[in-house]
Amino acid sequence: PKEPAMDRSLLIHVTVLLGLTALAVTSAPAAEPDSARQKDLIHLVRQDCGSCHGMRLAGGLGPSLLPEKMADWPDDSLVATILHGRPGTAMPGWQRFMDEAEAGWIVARLKQGFPALP
Template identity: 50%
Template sequence: MPPKKITTGLMVLMLSATLPLAHGAPAQIITSPPPARRAVLIDMVREDCGSCHGSRLTGGLGPALTPQALKGKNPISLKDTILFGRPNTPMPPWNPFMSNAEAAWIVNRLMKGFPHAQ
């Protein structure tokens, strides 16, 4: 595939990820990672994120990541916080370790109640 096509495809993807719907709800397509990768991500959130956000994600050095705590927050900005971290805070960027779609899935699941390791 020539690079131009990839760039165009990426731009369409980025646009569709940020394009707001008529009612103000952000448009995001959430796809569940395959089971083996999902298990890795669940362990990462429970262990690595849990070291700051609490093993039950109820808060520690970092704020709680429970459905109650995240209620009403913008899922796209939460996803970007995960991918890029928050400058001048201990929140590190995770984009070397997960894709945009995987971060969106994590936010979606945090907002619903995060699954436990199987």
């Protein structure tokens, strides 16, 4: 049976609204981790990520994580890489050590210039 035009139009509008709502939710800024957790995350990046990306994050086995290299990469792609790794490469996923908001915080710090160890 053919759907009435009014119902189909309503369905399209609801679908668009849900999509925009999802987009707004995923692009909302994440809450900052507390200062103790920030120190843990800085240590993890400097030590664990630094073991492949270089202690100054300028590159090594893995590519540079300096702001000029990170600028053109979409944040959500970088978060996904941190959490899930890169199959077929030495890049592991880190999702058992952090959540999506914390990975987003790391991405934001990498794009600014990552802080030194406290």
